[in-house]
Amino acid sequence: MSKFWNDKIKEIEPYVPGEQPKDKKYVKLNTNENPYSPSEKVVEKIKSMNLKDLKLYPDPDVSKLREVIADYFSKKISEKFTKEQIFVGNGSDEVLALIFMTFFNKGDKVYYPDITYSFYPVYADLFDLKEVKIPLNENFKIEINKYFGVDGHIIITNPNAPTSIALKLNEIEKIVKNNPTQLIVIDEAYVDFGAESSVKLVNKYDNVLVVQTFSKSRSFAGMRLGYAIGSENIIEGLNRLKFSFNSYTIDRISIEAGIESFKDDDYFVKTNTKIIETREKTVKKLKELGFKVLNSSANFIFISHNKVFAGDLYKNLKDNGVLVRYFAKDRIDNYLRVTIGTDEDMEIFIEKLNKLL
Amino acid sequence: MSKFWNDKIKEIEPYVPGEQPKDKKYVKLNTNENPYSPSEKVVEKIKSMNLKDLKLYPDPDVSKLREVIADYFSKKISEKFTKEQIFVGNGSDEVLALIFMTFFNKGDKVYYPDITYSFYPVYADLFDLKEVKIPLNENFKIEINKYFGVDGHIIITNPNAPTSIALKLNEIEKIVKNNPTQLIVIDEAYVDFGAESSVKLVNKYDNVLVVQTFSKSRSFAGMRLGYAIGSENIIEGLNRLKFSFNSYTIDRISIEAGIESFKDDDYFVKTNTKIIETREKTVKKLKELGFKVLNSSANFIFISHNKVFAGDLYKNLKDNGVLVRYFAKDRIDNYLRVTIGTDEDMEIFIEKLNKLL
Missing domain, CATH: 3.40.640.10 (Type I PLP-dependent aspartate aminotransferase-like (Major domain))
Known part of the structure; x- marks a missing residue:
């Protein structure tokens, strides 16, 4: 706090971007980045x-x-x-x-x-x-x-x-x-x-x-x-x-x-199509694992499991090298937001879940 | 004007950046850019x-x-x-x-x-x-x-x-x-x-x-x-x-x-030193041409001539391929702001002035 801050800066709660930890290499499914490089x-x-x-x-x-x-x-x-x-x-x-x-x-x-x-x-x-x-x-x-x-x-x-x-x-x-x-x-x-x-x-x-x-x-x-x-x-x-x-x-x-x-535009269409395909494959596997998956039109999915608390799953995934996003907020505190990565990223994600559930 | 603009946008007078004309190639001394490329x-x-x-x-x-x-x-x-x-x-x-x-x-x-x-x-x-x-x-x-x-x-x-x-x-x-x-x-x-x-x-x-x-x-x-x-x-x-x-x-x-x-840092020091040298040479020549030149510590100079109106000089210089900045404002409407370019840029500037005065 500084006496020079104005009234607004003193009270505002800034936005918190998804974490970007540098301690080790993660399968990074937490900030909705595209797994494919630019054209x-x-x-x-x-x-x-x-x-x-x-x-x-x-x-x-x-x-x-x-x-x-x-x-x-x-x-x-x-x-x-x-x-x-x-x-x-x-x-x-x-x-x-x-x-x-x-x-x-x-x-x-x-x-x-x-x-x-x-x-x-x-x-x-x-x-x-x-x-x-x-x-x-x-x-x-x-x-x-x-x-x-x-x-x-x-x-x-x-x-x-x-x-x-x-x-x-x-x-x-x-x-x-x-x-x-x-x-x-x-x-x-x-x-x-x-x-x-x-x-x-x-x-x-x-x-x-x-x-x-x-x-x-x-x-x-x-x-x-x-x-x-x-x-x-x-x-x-x-x-x-x-x-x-x-x-x-x-x-x-x-x-x-x-x-x-x-x-x-070809590259744009190709990579987006690929992400949608990977998403649909991932959704299918997650449902087999007992997850509720909301109907996604995005490059991420929003998922919840009826047996494992999302906050715990978030931490355990992180400990196992997979970053997803967890919001400790009303109504959604038992959900995880998971970015769709490459097929390989999502296989690792599913594999870790298999161990953790 | 749109009915959706808020009160502030309806009345504000935006800042006007220095002109960036694309009609021809100018000796561009109007936006205080550095004449030297980045390192x-x-x-x-x-x-x-x-x-x-x-x-x-x-x-x-x-x-x-x-x-x-x-x-x-x-x-x-x-x-x-x-x-x-x-x-x-x-x-x-x-x-x-x-x-x-x-x-x-x-x-x-x-x-x-x-x-x-x-x-x-x-x-x-x-x-x-x-x-x-x-x-x-x-x-x-x-x-x-x-x-x-x-x-x-x-x-x-x-x-x-x-x-x-x-x-x-x-x-x-x-x-x-x-x-x-x-x-x-x-x-x-x-x-x-x-x-x-x-x-x-x-x-x-x-x-x-x-x-x-x-x-x-x-x-x-x-x-x-x-x-x-x-x-x-x-x-x-x-x-x-x-x-x-x-x-x-x-x-x-x-x-x-x-x-x-x-x-x-070497490049930074070298290019800044060069610009200061070019500025001092330019100031000397401008004074010989009858210009009043304020004492500059910048990569531009602020100049006025007692015989030729700055607004006219700005236009004539532009017609002759040299862009400088003119502010039609109280107290400074008989001054030109001239960015310090390379030695060659400034020689062209002086040469054009010689013709126009």
């Missing part, structure tokens, strides 16, 4: 860049990368997206923080599930918002009708974390339609592993803002890139904030690497 | 990194880079600095923004010169602070006694921008001593080009926070790295905010490149 084309691009140009500022508008992302979605969805509809940030957490600062006034209500990404309550506190947590139902599903006609902003992770369960596009659309004057933020960090993207709603409704990240499906956790897709007016607001906060957030290497990642 | 060792490090690891999150604590910076200053100043005294951010603008969010409460007063880095008024507006602008004297110098015993936070760029004039260490120390209960932020973006660093005050006074950047003296504008040095308590506050805003701000490549930059 070889990305690696080659970085190695062949003229790094002498690092003496010069990057393009503060990040125009080229925004254009590539806009073109990608234009093709994918067969609708026109412009670069003015894309905002790029230093990881999707930065994009989320800037969204809270751009669209929410102090004292506003912000609605999200009681069980969801644990950074939202931190943002709500940091920016003096009134959080309204809407309980997931007994099956950990979002009940969409509870979000209809609310008197505040809405942020929904889809698929939700750490539950892994996705809403369908028409369910999200109902929430959007039933709150025409409220901004609906859809955080799609895990969408590429089996859920439907709400990018399809962006040109149809003016109150949808979709956030995606390079950290999971693009194997780029170590690079820090995230983006938001919305109407040009909404994105302009984010840029107004960015240029009032930090003009040059994306460095030259990240810009070029990000462009290359979007260009190599 | 070859930095370039080699990036090329030899295992980029496959980009699939994994970087260390959110940025421990290794913070240690290297702490060790560097421990040696340079012959005093012990710990990594807990170093905060690393995504460029020094991000560090500054986070400082405003960590130490200043809404409604607080914040003091800075009437002519200084034009991002401070944007931050003051963004975070609802009361700015108190203290006029520089008629020679564009900071009058330190005007900062004694003030009822608010103080932020001083040293050397100041765009004036290029530095305060001496004992002058800064007097401001620090005369405000023991206020945090004094010293923004040293340009300190390595001839000013004395206030890092020497950090272990002596608990109310000093020094900000430096890789963008200028470390030839890393394209990479985005900045840092703050202060007491462990003060830095802990910044980390509390960081982990409430964006946990992973520094990517894996930036961390390794930043470490390598601090290791190659």
Whole structure:
């Protein structure tokens, strides 16, 4: 504590990222990283860049990368997206923080599930918002009708974390339609592993803002890139904030690497498909071991065993060289969140479980 | 404008970075970039990194880079600095923004010169602070006694921008001593080009926070790295905010490149010395051409001619392929800020001036 900290810093409880222990080599299934490296084309691009140009500022508008992302979605969805509809940030957490600062006034209500990404309550506190947590139902599903006609902003992770369960596009659309004057933020960090993207709603409704990240499906956790897709007016607001906060957030290497990642769509599809296959094989084996496994559309699964307490299993797995994530929180303290690694990673995980159960 | 923007985004005037025109190749003396590339060792490090690891999150604590910076200053100043005294951010603008969010409460007063880095008024507006602008004297110098015993936070760029004039260490120390209960932020973006660093005050006074950047003296504008040095308590506050805003701000490549930059001190000293030499040669020639040149301790100079209006000169130089920075603002609208490039850059600049005057 320092007398110079302001009132907020004195009371805030910061977010706690997944542990990154350095004591030994773990099978690391705790921070939802992609087990596959970035595309070889990305690696080659970085190695062949003229790094002498690092003496010069990057393009503060990040125009080229925004254009590539806009073109990608234009093709994918067969609708026109412009670069003015894309905002790029230093990881999707930065994009989320800037969204809270751009669209929410102090004292506003912000609605999200009681069980969801644990950074939202931190943002709500940091920016003096009134959080309204809407309980997931007994099956950990979002009940969409509870979000209809609310008197505040809405942020929904889809698929939700750490539950892994996705809403369908028409369910999200109902929430959007039933709150025409409220901004609906859809955080799609895990969408590429089996859920439907709400990018399809962006040109149809003016109150949808979709956030995606390079950290999971693009194997780029170590690079820090995230983006938001919305109407040009909404994105302009984010840029107004960015240029009032930090003009040059994306460095030259990240810009070029990000462009290359979007260009190599084959690799992107191949690795995501592989992760989904590994997930389904893993789920099958876990069910045979007596686990309850929620229906995952993500690169992680959320599991519980009726005989062994999740907190104990977490510790025993760690002692055996396998890191998973455990949240000692209401309703989910008997669950583990397990990232889907390679087939080999998951075989080791199952093998350790076999011993520990 | 969008109905979803909050009150602040509707009214704020964002910062305007120096122009980066792409229409033709300019001698670019407008954004205070370093004319020399980063050290070859930095370039080699990036090329030899295992980029496959980009699939994994970087260390959110940025421990290794913070240690290297702490060790560097421990040696340079012959005093012990710990990594807990170093905060690393995504460029020094991000560090500054986070400082405003960590130490200043809404409604607080914040003091800075009437002519200084034009991002401070944007931050003051963004975070609802009361700015108190203290006029520089008629020679564009900071009058330190005007900062004694003030009822608010103080932020001083040293050397100041765009004036290029530095305060001496004992002058800064007097401001620090005369405000023991206020945090004094010293923004040293340009300190390595001839000013004395206030890092020497950090272990002596608990109310000093020094900000430096890789963008200028470390030839890393394209990479985005900045840092703050202060007491462990003060830095802990910044980390509390960081982990409430964006946990992973520094990517894996930036961390390794930043470490390598601090290791190659010979190159750092050599390029900075060269820029200072080029500056002094340029100043001499400009004075011969009838320019008034403020006494620079930076990698830029602030110049005015009694016969030709600075705004016209800016335009004519641009038409002739030389970009400098012009601020159409009170008191400085007959001045140009000119970055020091290579000897060759400055010869072209002088040659064009010779034609235009």
